[in-house]
Amino acid sequence: MQADEMESSMESPNLEFEYGDMDTLPAELSELYSYTEEPEFALNKDYFEEDFKSQVRGRRWVELSVEEQRAYVMRLLDALEVTDRDKRLKVARAILYLAQGVYDECDSDVDVLYWARHNVFLLYHMGVFTALLELLNMEIDNSQACSSAVRKPAISLADSTELRVLLSIMYLMVENIRVQTEDDRPEWIAARETFRIELAAPMCNGEPFALLLFTMVTKFCSMNAPHFPMKKVLLLLWKTVLFTLGGFEELQAMKVRGRERLQLPPLPEDSIRVVRAMRAASPPASAMELIEQQQQQKRGRRSRRSAFVDSLEGDSPFAKKQPLVKQDSLDTYNERDPFKNEEARDEDEDPEDSDSGIEGEVDPLDRDVIIQPPPPPPPLRPPTERLNFPKGLPWAPKVREKDIEHFLETSRNKFIGFTLGNDIDTLVGLPRPIHESVKTLKQHKYVSIAEVQIKREQELQKCPMTLGEEEVEETPAEILYLGMLPNLSQYVIALLKLLLAAAPTSKAKTDSINILADVLPEEMPITVLQSMKLGIDVNRHKEIIVKAISALLILLLKHFKLNHIYQFEIVSQHLVFANCIPLILKFFNQNIMSYISAKNSICVLDFPHCVVHELPELTAESLEAGDNNQFCWRNLFSCINLLRILNKLTKWKHSRTMMLVVFKSAPILKRALKVKQAMMQLYVLKLLKIQTKYLGRQWRKSNMKTMSAIYQKVRHRLNDDWAYGNDIDARPWYFQVEECDMRESIEKFNGRRYDRSRGGPAGGEFTPVDNCLQSVLGQRVELPEDFQYSYELWLEREVFSQPIQWEGLLERP
Numbered sequence: 001m002q003a004d005e006m007e008s009s010m011e012s013p014n015l016e017f018e019y020g021d022m023d024t025l026p027a028e029l030s031e032l033y034s035y036t037e038e039p040e041f042a043l044n045k046d047y048f049e050e051d052f053k054s055q056v057r058g059r060r061w062v063e064l065s066v067e068e069q070r071a072y073v074m075r076l077l078d079a080l081e082v083t084d085r086d087k088r089l090k091v092a093r094a095i096l097y098l099a100q101g102v103y104d105e106c107d108s109d110v111d112v113l114y115w116a117r118h119n120v121f122l123l124y125h126m127g128v129f130t131a132l133l134e135l136l137n138m139e140i141d142n143s144q145a146c147s148s149a150v151r152k153p154a155i156s157l158a159d160s161t162e163l164r165v166l167l168s169i170m171y172l173m174v175e176n177i178r179v180q181t182e183d184d185r186p187e188w189i190a191a192r193e194t195f196r197i198e199l200a201a202p203m204c205n206g207e208p209f210a211l212l213l214f215t216m217v218t219k220f221c222s223m224n225a226p227h228f229p230m231k232k233v234l235l236l237l238w239k240t241v242l243f244t245l246g247g248f249e250e251l252q253a254m255k256v257r258g259r260e261r262l263q264l265p266p267l268p269e270d271s272i273r274v275v276r277a278m279r280a281a282s283p284p285a286s287a288m289e290l291i292e293q294q295q296q297q298k299r300g301r302r303s304r305r306s307a308f309v310d311s312l313e314g315d316s317p318f319a320k321k322q323p324l325v326k327q328d329s330l331d332t333y334n335e336r337d338p339f340k341n342e343e344a345r346d347e348d349e350d351p352e353d354s355d356s357g358i359e360g361e362v363d364p365l366d367r368d369v370i371i372q373p374p375p376p377p378p379p380l381r382p383p384t385e386r387l388n389f390p391k392g393l394p395w396a397p398k399v400r401e402k403d404i405e406h407f408l409e410t411s412r413n414k415f416i417g418f419t420l421g422n423d424i425d426t427l428v429g430l431p432r433p434i435h436e437s438v439k440t441l442k443q444h445k446y447v448s449i450a451e452v453q454i455k456r457e458q459e460l461q462k463c464p465m466t467l468g469e470e471e472v473e474e475t476p477a478e479i480l481y482l483g484m485l486p487n488l489s490q491y492v493i494a495l496l497k498l499l500l501a502a503a504p505t506s507k508a509k510t511d512s513i514n515i516l517a518d519v520l521p522e523e524m525p526i527t528v529l530q531s532m533k534l535g536i537d538v539n540r541h542k543e544i545i546v547k548a549i550s551a552l553l554i555l556l557l558k559h560f561k562l563n564h565i566y567q568f569e570i571v572s573q574h575l576v577f578a579n580c581i582p583l584i585l586k587f588f589n590q591n592i593m594s595y596i597s598a599k600n601s602i603c604v605l606d607f608p609h610c611v612v613h614e615l616p617e618l619t620a621e622s623l624e625a626g627d628n629n630q631f632c633w634r635n636l637f638s639c640i641n642l643l644r645i646l647n648k649l650t651k652w653k654h655s656r657t658m659m660l661v662v663f664k665s666a667p668i669l670k671r672a673l674k675v676k677q678a679m680m681q682l683y684v685l686k687l688l689k690i691q692t693k694y695l696g697r698q699w700r701k702s703n704m705k706t707m708s709a710i711y712q713k714v715r716h717r718l719n720d721d722w723a724y725g726n727d728i729d730a731r732p733w734y735f736q737v738e739e740c741d742m743r744e745s746i747e748k749f750n751g752r753r754y755d756r757s758r759g760g761p762a763g764g765e766f767t768p769v770d771n772c773l774q775s776v777l778g779q780r781v782e783l784p785e786d787f788q789y790s791y792e793l794w795l796e797r798e799v800f801s802q803p804i805q806w807e808g809l810l811e812r813p
Contacts, residue, residue: 014280015596015631015677019640021247022551023633025179026109029116030606031544031634032171032235034519035537036157037164040093041611045104047090048097051076061102062115066122073098073126080131085162088135092165099123099172103611112608120176121188124195129173133204136166140216140225149227155517159227164518167232174199174236178243200244200476202483208476210244211483213237214491221494221513229518230498231541234548241552244476245559248272254562255449262452268396278394278678281709395715398446403719407441441718450565457566461748472753477563485754492574495549496583502545503587504595515545532623539600546587547634550641557648566749569742572649581649581659584642589668596636596675603627636677643672643683650690655735660687661694670706685710689722 022028052061055072064072079091101116123129139145139162149159157164177188177195184192199209213233220228246254252272259266401424408427409419416429424442427435460467472478484491500506501515519541525531553575561568602623604615616622650656660666665687672684689710692700700707700723707723770776787794 015636015675017631017633017636017677017679018276019637019679021242021249023637025175026113026606026608027633028175029172029608031540031547032168032232033607034157034231034541035533035602035605036519036521038605038610041100041103041607044093044097044100048094048102049104051079051091051094060105061098062105069122070126073122073128077126077128077131080135089162089165092132092135092162092169095123095128096165096169096172099169099176100611101608103608106612109608109612112612116172117176117181120173121191123169124173124177124191129170129195132166132170133209136163136170136212137204139163139166140212140219145227146225149225150223154520155227155514156520156522157518158522160229160518163227164229164232167229167236171232171236171239174239174243178239196243199240200479202479207483208244208480210237210240210480213240214484214487217498218487218490218494221497223513226514227517230515231518231545231548234498234545234552238548238552238555241480241555245480245555247555248558251558251562258449258562262449264447264449264452268398268446274394275679275682278682278713280676280678280681281673281713282676393716394713397444397716397718399441399444399718401445401447401451403717404438404441404445407719408438444718450561450568453565457745457749460752464752470753475563477559477567481560481563481567482754485750488570489574489578492571493578495553496575496578496580498545499549499587500583502542502549503583504539504542505586505590516541529618529620529623532620533602533618536600536602536623539598543598543600543632543634543638547638547641550638550645554641554644554648557645561648564749566746568648570746570750573739573743573746575645576649576656576659581646581656582663584646585660585663585665585668587642588639588672592639592672593674596631596639598632598635599627599629600632601627636675636680639672639675640677640680640683643680643687647683647686650687653738655738657690658694658735660691666691666695666699670703673706681709682713685714689714692722693724 052072055075056064056068061069073095076091076095080088080095082088082091098119099116101112101114101119103112106112106115145159149155152159177192180192202208204212213236216225216228216233217230217237219225220230220233249272252270256267404424405422408424411430411434412419415431415434420426424438427438460470497513498515501513506512516538519537521534525534557568557571560571602618604610604613604618650660669684669687673681675681685706688706692707692710710722770779
């Protein structure tokens with residue numbers, strides 16, 4: 001394994017990867033289908049042509065006018081309403097063939113994508129999505145299919161045929177309508193916005209469409225519906241949330257508008273552009289590289305020492321009188337001081353963490369005692385691969401108001417002897433350098449939207465009657481959060497269960513959920529070639545599930561944080577309590593370079609290539625060779641998303657940062673630095689930075705190159721002593737209190753804003769009480785229309801026939 005890591009780190013090139021909301025459209029469409037679904041493409045075509053030729057004779061679909069195409073789609077919609085299940089499935093397959101781009105009438109992949117887009121907008125205008133939604137609800141509530149799937153010992157593709165067809169059509173409609181192109185027609189642009197509003201609004205039983213998909217996920221994970229095609233459900237859920245809430249570019253624009261609305265200063269820079277402009281650093285050296293490097297250094301020192309001794313034994317008159325002076329003996333003695341390194345020895349550090357930082361350092365204790373200081377070590381890689389940072393730092397430094405208050409509190413205690421609380425303006429009695437420091441800190445002061453929201457929430461909690469009821473904007477994120485809130489913990493646990501089952505480091509267990517229901521064929525493979533193909537398909541299936549879940553979670557976290565900080569905090573707390581942090585660390589505890597460069601794909605079987613071109617004969621050698629891509633886009637995308645989730649969960653949370661330390665995340669994260677991609681390295685360095693102060697002096701001393709990379713790449717927080725160990729907030733007895741206080745704040749927020757019985761919208765405990773008897777009896781009560789017809793019967797049943805036990809009033813409660 002060490003040899004493999006050494007080879008991969010020596011040969012790892014810069015990865016030309018640009019992070020975004022998604023991969024290219026053909027790649028996203030191809031990941032919807034498993035390779036075992038390939039025979040169904042011909043089935044869809046046959047059912048369409050059988051019905052189409054009976055309706056339109058002697059012509060092809062691409063030759064029809066738009067009106068004729070509309071008329072045919074209307075006939076298909078009428079046929080969807082039949083009670084015969086098999087006939088409905090045939091019609092659904094014909095609609096799926098239209099959404100896939102009538103590939104039998106196309107000559108190239110571009111033609112397939114064009115007609116797929118044209119047909120999808122046509123299907124939407126004809127109301128196909130609403131009809132499919134009704135059928136999907138019927139299939140979800142089909143208790144007979146669920147009970148038969150629970151009893152079956154092995155579930156295959158055949159058990160989810162109807163669901164897979166319906167979900168495939170809906171995914172193709174959401175994805176094609178969501179993606180914008182330059183040649184979009186005006187009616188398509190209007191249809192896109194209308195469709196986005198419909199998906200975000202409560203359209204299905206008073207709930208948004210995404211909530212129906214969340215319900216499918218929880219039903220699958222509770223083993224009540226093991227036949228659900230979970231990969232398609234997760235992909236559709238991710239793309240629905242991406243469409244309705246917006247991607248990362250939209251998030252940045254919403255953040256800018258939010259700061260303008262709150263009258264906050266503009267953002268110092270566009271984080272997306274800064275990250276894209278970064279360049280990757282060289283990966284850390286492995287243990288094998290370090291051993292080889294040390295041996296080269298020792299050989300060089302011995303040769304120089306022998307040459308120097310030979311010169312001293314020459315003709316010089318001082319040769320025999322001049323003793324050998326050990327110039328660094330004092331430094332070596334200090335470094336070997338048992339008391340100086342007592343703290344470092346007491347730390348329980350991982351053996352794998354003894355390797356170097358970004359490019360590797362040698363421990364001073366391993367140096368030979370020599371006459372002159374050792375020369376710099378030879379470079380492990382060509383100089384062209386070394387990183388040349390631009391002049392200046394990529395990020396503008398930031399300071400919180402809390403940091404300025406702490407700085408002034410310390411200064412006042414030192415120079416005056418008392419403090420002024422939260423006053424950051426009064427500088428009387430402080431020396432001139434402190435004035436300059438405060439001026440610099442205020443120049444870089446950054447107030448986030450979250451801080452304003454927290455302050456506003458505290459005011460509303462303190463003065464509910466004076467400030468009145470809060471006006472909550474009905475944004476798509478607000479509607480989704482309101483729908484998810486009652487079962488939020490179930491949704492989070494279900495997603496993490498699926499992520500655990502799909503992680504490459506997870507071992508198969510008998511009690512774990514089966515996520516391969518929509519990839520395993522009815523008949524298991526009997527040849528080596530079929531087994532290899534199925535193995536690639538299974539690995540690809542798991543990678544796509546990880547990609548969808550990671551992208552969904554980071555989208556939810558970022559949108560909820562922008563909508564309201566406490567919505568973000570409750571999702572974060574559910575993730576932490578469900579062991580999301582150790583799960584992500586377990587995911588990265590593998591050969592991450594192998595995972596990112598995995599070739600679990602067969603290009604000739606990817607859609608739309610497989611339906612347009614003739615398939616070559618597959619061999620075991622061609623399957624082993626895979627594609628020629630430098631890296632796997634979806635795997636690198638998943639890794640970055642998981643690192644971003646970990647950053648979101650641990651930022652400014654000391655208790656969660658200590659979880660990173662307890663789970664020994666430092667060596668795991670350092671191995672992830674081998675991936676030469678700037679954005680991934682940035683989030684790894686952020687995670688290392690927040691726990692540096694807890695890792696001890698010896699770790700910082702032996703990882704100085706990593707420390708330098710953190711300084712160069714990660715944003716500076718003035719007054720943040722991340723490289724030392726003097727954080728006043730890092731007291732262990734505060735950690736439990738921190739989570740409890742956060743939980744209490746979240747419950748108060750949800751109770752005030754959403755719980756009507758506790759003072760939420762439209763009343764609650766703050767509604768004025770009317771104590772006047774005449775006023776109460778004089779109020780007009782709205783009664784149902786039929787109440788007056790049954791009023792006497794109601795009196796007889798509820799009043800006159802009920803015995804009144806007056807003795808009960810005298811008994812103690």
